[in-house]
Amino acid sequence: MSERFTVSVEPSLAQDFDDFIKRKGYSNRSEAVRDLIRGALAKERLSPEQDAPCVGVLSYMYDHHERELSKRLTQTHHAHYNLTVTTLHMHLDHDMCVESVLLKGNASDVQAFAESVMARPGIRHGQLHRIPLDHLADPGDMSTHRHSHGHGHGA
Ligand code: NI
Structure with missing residues (x-):
């Protein structure tokens, strides 16, 4: 199931985005927006603060x-x-x-x-x-990584 939402942007930004979509080869705006959202969320999840x-x-x-x-x-x-x-x-x-x-x-x-x-x-x-990996059903299954983070690297 998809959720629809409408985004308003100024014409020049829309034009730049459409040019970007064409250069990258996306078939439509939705696919491009989904990738940008995933990228932004992943960046935050991988930050030192969240340390996913x-x-x-x-x-x-x-x-x-x-x-x-x-x-x-x-x-x-x-x-x-x-x-x-x-x-x-x-x-x-x-x-x-x-x-x-x-x-x-x-x-x-x-x-x-x-x-x-x-x-x-x-x-x-x-x-x-x-x-x-937090989108997985069981992100906590770190079978190769049992210890908690924040330690030195002397394993
Ligand atoms: Ni070699």
Whole structure:
């Protein structure tokens, strides 16, 4: 079931929005508005104040010949086994690797872990995407993340 509501905006804003919809490829205004609402709500849920449970997708590129880096990355992942669900590794060529790490935990823990990886020397193009889980029927099922948040990261 959908709920309908009417929004009034000035003509120039409506024109800008319609141009945006065309550029992004939305089929209609409703779909675009739904995405914008979801985006705004998700941003708030992922804020430090609300710190919702979330899944995170962290990806980055690195040179596996940097031996210390590979070793330390593995150590970091093991130290946070409660956050890291799985890692996909792609050998791009003789030197470079791309990894995509699926994370599950509270928004702030996922963010802190991702930042500690992305800030490491040798890590390139690091990026984190987080999706809040509170729309799920059972958002509290954090099977890989049993402890409460707000602690240090010494697991
Ligand atoms: Ni590789």
